[in-house]
Amino acid sequence: MPDSITRAGITRPATLAVAALIAVLPLSVVSCSAVQKAIDCGNTAITVSNDVNDVVTTFNNASNDATAAGQALQKLKNDLDQLGKNSSNTDVAKAVTDLNTQVQNIQQAVNNKQAPDLKPLGDAAGNLAKVCTG
Incomplete structure (x- = not known):
């Protein structure tokens, strides 16, 4: 694995996702x-966020269990497909599309x-979390 891949770099989206949820709690004042x-x-x-963390964890341990890494990536793909179909918000849909592109890039690297x-x-x-808070 490249040195630039750190778990700390991936946990930021999880933090931002929680911040997004906190930011939307006062729902009674919005449309x-x-x-x-x-x-x-x-x-x-x-x-x-959960799927991304699973992908990172399993790829960091891929030498121990390559099958788990592939399964985590497939779960992320499936969830993104489902989320893309269910989102009526164009900004969310675009963020999901961007995530799908990154999943495809990872899959291509694995295939190679x-x-x-x-x-x-x-x-x-992290961009998805920004869309949700912006």
Whole structure:
């Protein structure tokens, strides 16, 4: 694995996702569409954050269990597909598309028997959290 891949670099999206949820708690003062966006974003950010952390953990341990790494990546792909279908917010949908691009890049690296760069995946997950809080 490249030295630039650190678990600390990936935990930031999880922190941002929690911040997004805290930011949307006072829902009684916002419009219905904003409430729906907050709910979509919160659910999406939590799911993606958990999946990204699983991918990073399993790829960091891929030499021990390559199958688990592949399964974690497939779970992230499946969740992103589902989230993309269910999101009615264009900003969230774009962030999910960006995440899908990073998943494809990781899969391509794996197919080429190269160590994937996971930092862009963490960055894309962080972007999703920004969309949810912005």
